[in-house]
């Protein structure tokens with residue numbers, strides 16, 4: 001099997017290769033801090049050797065539970081937000097048919113739906129309506145077990161499920177993934193007797209896709225979790241501390257992005273030319289946004305789907321403020337084949353493309369875009385994956401996670417906390433008169 005690879009040749013100019021390689025000692029020191037576990041946030045390093053420590057028994061238990069849900073349910077709703085949602089969606093959207101929900105006859109897999117990632121009343125109304133009369137189950141995922149968005153969704157869907165199939169059967173269709181001991185979801189799951197999986201204490205939400213948080217719903221969707229984990233294991237080895245900087249793609253990516261940042265490139269745009277990778281971008285945004293955006297510092301992580309967004313954001317990227325750089329996820333080959341047909345009338349003038357694969361056109365769009373953006377002053381980093389498969393997505397996850405840990409330490413922040421997320425919650429609870437927030441309620445209302 002190949003590995004994903006990194007090419008930063010087209011990022012050179014603003015920064016030189018020598019300047020990047022001059023960071024080797026700093027990067028190695030940050031890598032050592034991670035591996036020795038003596039840096040900020042060192043109680044959240046469980047992800048570092050997670051892939052290689054997943055056991056056969058754990059995978060089998062996840063698959064068995066997935067099979068129970070698969071046998072009972074036409075639809076499974078994965079409830080969760082942030083790290084308790086985005087990794088699953090990234091894999092499922094990448095691997096499932098783009099029109100999955102329209103494949104209604106002879107389905108092999110339940111349809112996976114999502115809830116708890118917003119507080120949309122209309123979204124929840126439409127979800128509860130669509131679930132009426134359907135055999136459904138719930139995977140409720142919350143590391144803290146106290147996050148408001150998933151808690152509201154679970155309260156609503158739990159009631160609907162119990163009303164539909166009775167409390168006893170509902171227990172067999174609900175799985176909770178949460179902390180081993182703490183939090184409201186743990187208490188509820190123990191009280192109700194749900195099947196549970198534990199999110200290890202030392203794995204933060206945004207690093208948790210390879211725990212049951214991601215593996216259970218991904219397995220329910222019928223995707224091979226063993227391949228996903230195998231890919232991550234391969235990348236854990238390929239980016240290990242023992243692998244020298246010149247060959248270590250996570251170390252290099254961390255170095256390049258920080259060198260660009262120092263030179264005024266404050267925004268990183270993750271680009272894909274593969275529409276099914278949209279949620280990889282969403283997952284990546286949380287990983288880097290929550291890890292690095294603090295203490296008044298941090299590259300702003302943005303993401304675009306190309307060529308789609310070349311017709312909306314393309315103008316800005318080409319000619320807007322020169323504070324951006326791009327990281328392009330490039331997929332070597334498509335999984336299916338569609339050829340542009342010949343048309344006798346050729347009114348659209350496209351016969352020069354007749355007989356070509358659509359992906360060949362896409363590749364030229366990708367190359368043309370790279371050259372145009374580089375000419376426009378946008379440094380370009382390329383991450384190549386041989387194909388979209390669970391194995392290479394597993395590699396991609398670990399590659400970005402490892403680079404993120406190193407990069408956060410280079411930046412001088414604690415990459416494993418997210419104190420800033422609490423501010424909106426505090427205000428929301430104060431505005432909603434949550435018991436215990438009386439002082440805050442008074443203070444915030446005086447500002448309105």
Ligand SMILES: O=P(O)(O)OC[C@H]1O[C@](O)(CO)[C@@H](O)[C@@H]1O
Pocket residue numbers: 081082083084141142143144145146147150205206290418421
């Ligand atoms: O799994 P939990 O505890 O519900 O948290 C969900 C998400 O909310 C955050 O705590 C804050 O956004 C994330 O770090 C996390 O991924």
